[in-house]
Amino acid sequence: MPDLLPTVPDATGHFGPFGGMFVPETLMTPLQDLAVAYDEARKDPNFQAELDDLLHNYVGRPTPLYFAERWTENLGGAKIYLKREDLLHTGAHKINNALGQILLAKRIGKTRIIAETGAGQHGVATATVCARFGMECVVYMGAVDMERQALNVARMRLMGAKVVPVTAGQATLKEAVNEAMRDWVASVDDTHYILGSALGSHPFPMMVRDFHRVIGVEARQQILEKEGRLPDLLVACVGGGSNAMGLFHPFLNDSSVRMIGVEAGGDGIIPERHAARFQGGKLGVLQGTKTWLLANDDGQIELTHSVSAGLDYAAIGPEHAYLQSIGRVEYTYATDNEALAAFKALATTEGILPALESAHAMAYIEKIAPLLPKSDIIIANLSGRGDKDVEQASKYLL
Numbered sequence: 001m002p003d004l005l006p007t008v009p010d011a012t013g014h015f016g017p018f019g020g021m022f023v024p025e026t027l028m029t030p031l032q033d034l035a036v037a038y039d040e041a042r043k044d045p046n047f048q049a050e051l052d053d054l055l056h057n058y059v060g061r062p063t064p065l066y067f068a069e070r071w072t073e074n075l076g077g078a079k080i081y082l083k084r085e086d087l088l089h090t091g092a093h094k095i096n097n098a099l100g101q102i103l104l105a106k107r108i109g110k111t112r113i114i115a116e117t118g119a120g121q122h123g124v125a126t127a128t129v130c131a132r133f134g135m136e137c138v139v140y141m142g143a144v145d146m147e148r149q150a151l152n153v154a155r156m157r158l159m160g161a162k163v164v165p166v167t168a169g170q171a172t173l174k175e176a177v178n179e180a181m182r183d184w185v186a187s188v189d190d191t192h193y194i195l196g197s198a199l200g201s202h203p204f205p206m207m208v209r210d211f212h213r214v215i216g217v218e219a220r221q222q223i224l225e226k227e228g229r230l231p232d233l234l235v236a237c238v239g240g241g242s243n244a245m246g247l248f249h250p251f252l253n254d255s256s257v258r259m260i261g262v263e264a265g266g267d268g269i270i271p272e273r274h275a276a277r278f279q280g281g282k283l284g285v286l287q288g289t290k291t292w293l294l295a296n297d298d299g300q301i302e303l304t305h306s307v308s309a310g311l312d313y314a315a316i317g318p319e320h321a322y323l324q325s326i327g328r329v330e331y332t333y334a335t336d337n338e339a340l341a342a343f344k345a346l347a348t349t350e351g352i353l354p355a356l357e358s359a360h361a362m363a364y365i366e367k368i369a370p371l372l373p374k375s376d377i378i379i380a381n382l383s384g385r386g387d388k389d390v391e392q393a394s395k396y397l398l
């Protein structure tokens with residue numbers, strides 16, 4: 001196994017042939033400056049100490065690594081551990097990144113924050129840290145998503161954020177990202193863009209990954225304490241890919257640890273009815289980065305569908321494209337129905353309502369755990385809690 005950590009991304013943000021900086025010229029210098037500022041920050045013990053303190057006292061880290069005993073017994077195979085990111089402040093892993101980036105923004109003298117959001121989870125995490133640091137916060141959100149996620153819109157506004165509806169195109173996440181980029185081109189002198197997943201131009205995929213590495217660093221230490229050895233398998237859902245990169249990255253050089261990313265299979269692998277980029281996707285460029293994406297033969301981005309808004313995006317993070325290309329991480333998908341069934345299984349056997357995004361990882365566990373010996377150990381990332389999905393799950397399951 002090659003030593004991956006120091007090698008990717010390179011100085012231009014490439015993970016092998018993937019990644020890079022596909023942005024308007026006005027953003028090139030600011031992004032290069034951001035990469036330099038980030039490199040200084042991560043080596044500064046004071047920066048790390050402030051981040052660690054807030055992760056502990058404000059966000060609630062470390063999160064437990066929980067042995068799902070009844071679920072394990074029910075499935076009758078490998079031992080299942082859940083990394084409980086659902087227990088964090090605001091209910092999902094996204095706050096790890098939002099907090100890291102606002103500390104960086106403060107360090108480089110920015111006073112205004114912008115962000116994009118789809119389901120609203122990243123918008124809520126960003127509004128939260130902006131309130132905590134007294135920074136102006138503008139969140140771009142598709143008008144359609146604002147209607148579907150009215151509760152998250154209210155949460156953001158209650159914390160003082162301005163939520164701007166985007167009505168272009170499909171009026172969902174992709175258009176919200178375009179609008180945030182447009183704002184940033186004009187405002188980059190005083191504004192930092194807190195991007196919400198391991199996506200976009202360099203240095204975002206690297207930076208977002210690094211701020212989520214704490215998930216895997218903790219899980220590694222916790223499983224060694226509990227079991228005295230490394231796990232056999234890691235499983236995480238993959239939207240842009242931040243929670244999966246956070247769990248996987250600290251294990252990449254452990255060749256005995258197998259890793260599986262689970263994409264959204266929607267209604268099945270039919271064009272415009274899923275968001276599984278490795279199933280029928282193409283290599284292309286979208287919103288700053290070169291990666292696998294869902295596009296038609298003319299290169300137009302296709303519509304996507306998933307029951308979970310957080311996995312419903314046409315491109316996957318470039319580091320996942322790289323890890324897939326070298327065969328280090330395998331990727332599969334779960335359909336809407338499989339995710340809903342896994343949501344129910346976890347609710348009724350463990351008393352945990354998972355986010356519908358996380359339920360995609362759980363759906364794969366339902367398939368694989370019974371096939372593995374009881375001596376095997378699986379760690380699955382429970383990236384968020386399902387309170388936000390209760391209405392949707394009720395519609396299908398009750």
Ligand SMILES: *Cc1c(COP(=O)(O)O)cnc(C)c1O
Pocket residue numbers: 092093094121122196197198237238239240241242243244310311355357358383384385
């Ligand atoms: C946003 C979200 C995801 C998907 O994003 P990644 O960057 O792929 O992690 C997964 N789970 C939850 C709970 C989310 O809110």
